[in-house]
Amino acid sequence: MNSPAMTGEERMLAACRHAPVDVTPVWFMRQAGRCLAEYRELRQRYDILTLAKTPELCAQVTEMPINAFGVDAAVMFADIMLPMEAMGVDFMIEPEVGPIIHNPVRSAADVTRLRVVDAEEATPYVFEAIRLTKQRLGGRAALVGFSGAPFTLACYLVEGRPSRDYARAKALMFSEPAVWHQLMGTLTEVIIRYLRGQVAAGAQVLQLFDSWIGALAPNHYEEYVLPHSKRIFDELRPLGIPTLHFGTGIGGMLEQIAAAGSDMVSVDWRVPLDVAWERIGTEKGIQGNLDPTMLLAPFEIVADGAADVLRRAAGRPGHVFNLGHGVMPETPPDSLARLVDFVHSQPIGARP
């Protein structure tokens, strides 16, 4: 790209505020991870939680994709379970599986035992890592902080491990709504403190990951989840930091997700971006939505897919290019770098 008019940080923050951009900003969920050889090398010496809890290492990993791919945003390297530790949740991260919780939450008594502490006491290392990363970035990319959303975290806590259908969590939700809402309320409080702490440390954009929300019917989302997610965005709004709300499989509930009140909605590839934008209204920003499995194909295919996403965004402000879900570990890093160049090479005004 020849002499860009904006830095990555400026570009990302402008798009998040619906302001004009030189080209579309781009970053990838899970960009700091197994697709990078440099990361895999570090992982031979440290386990995931050690990386996440050691601010210097965490900042180093968070910065890697800025250097490797030239993305416009750095997303904090962290596990969504981190803020659960100080709540009294005893977990480990099993490689190739995900979080395993030794004391799952399945009763009113289990919920009552969950502790809510100050964020600085719970995850000081996350905030220190944000400060260090901010220095390393030096304005080259915007710093995205994040948290799991109450539903997705509740699924992990109730199931005790990743699940295909979240049957146990949903059975608790349907059968004992009072216990469910207490659990969701507790998680919501912890999430708000955690995200406020990230902003205080320097995060410039916040993303709420509701990865498993697509397991719900829209009316059940409204009844059991929306009030909690909405509270998060309501309480964050005064901070003036752009918010992103991510979910997968939300084609049936885009309107409800939008109603939770984030500035932007992050959609997966299952809904065409133009259709999604029409449904949530163009006053809201949108992030997405290339199918991450396309990156396992030759780059011409990737470029075709990216061009289609950009065409559907129709040059509107408020579009952040991303994948519809995280980068797959087997993705060729070179394709990610070329994809960033491709998105940056497409003039905003000249789209078909």
Added chain:
Amino acid sequence: MNSPAMTGEERMLAACRHAPVDVTPVWFMRQAGRCLAEYRELRQRYDILTLAKTPELCAQVTEMPINAFGVDAAVMFADIMLPMEAMGVDFMIEPEVGPIIHNPVRSAADVTRLRVVDAEEATPYVFEAIRLTKQRLGGRAALVGFSGAPFTLACYLVEGRPSRDYARAKALMFSEPAVWHQLMGTLTEVIIRYLRGQVAAGAQVLQLFDSWIGALAPNHYEEYVLPHSKRIFDELRPLGIPTLHFGTGIGGMLEQIAAAGSDMVSVDWRVPLDVAWERIGTEKGIQGNLDPTMLLAPFEIVADGAADVLRRAAGRPGHVFNLGHGVMPETPPDSLARLVDFVHSQPIGARP
């Protein structure tokens, strides 16, 4: 229910043809399975494939839910991998996991090696089981035959085992479209023969299961899948047998699924039934769509959920009540029986 005006068979077939019914017909995907104690007893003596391949046992299992729950349709007890055996696919069914394929299909040569034989030669036991079940049912319930759809079967063949994201199958689809279309075409031919054989043996309704289709973006569905699924419905249409097309996570592609040409679309709980019906057009029938995890809750919750589904169907002809996906193994059988009674107790004309 006092003196019903129709038998289960009449009710199910009438609804499938958009004709008037006394009450809404109801059956459940995976109704003949682990939720039934009688089935689990049989399973202690026989493995799944033995049950499926022994016509007398298969007919017995297929009939069980008619007696236990009073459903209006009996769905053939079978594994979607059965027609793959004569193609030269070497598989086993691993309990708690699903089909494991020892020789996955990953290249043009692998596809070329797949055999297409006469259905009578491939799965004679399925057709014999259909004949025996028809006798056992004696008109109490309609007999639903089924097959996996080309995409879902291709996912199994390429991945070699159940997967969360079907990345390998989709990578083949994107990277080698010619190989992909050849694989899909071969599967389509086998599926057409298999379903025609089921009709010749006595199946009265056919369901095409595209369980994993929700992994695709709508435009990729149109390009890589729709022509094949459409060919199946086109070639079955002259038989005059009602067809059902099932998928999960299809909220973003209902229009494309409808375009494949089945008489009815079976939707999961992720799209409200009234919204789904509006999108596909009321001239097409609809099946669904209670969230199967609701059945793990007390029956009052189940009844509320079922009432909501019926309300959204608004008393229209062409609605078959079902779950949005298969019965979960831990479902209390009593709740299924009460759910059938509940659906049958709701007058068609008197819905709010």
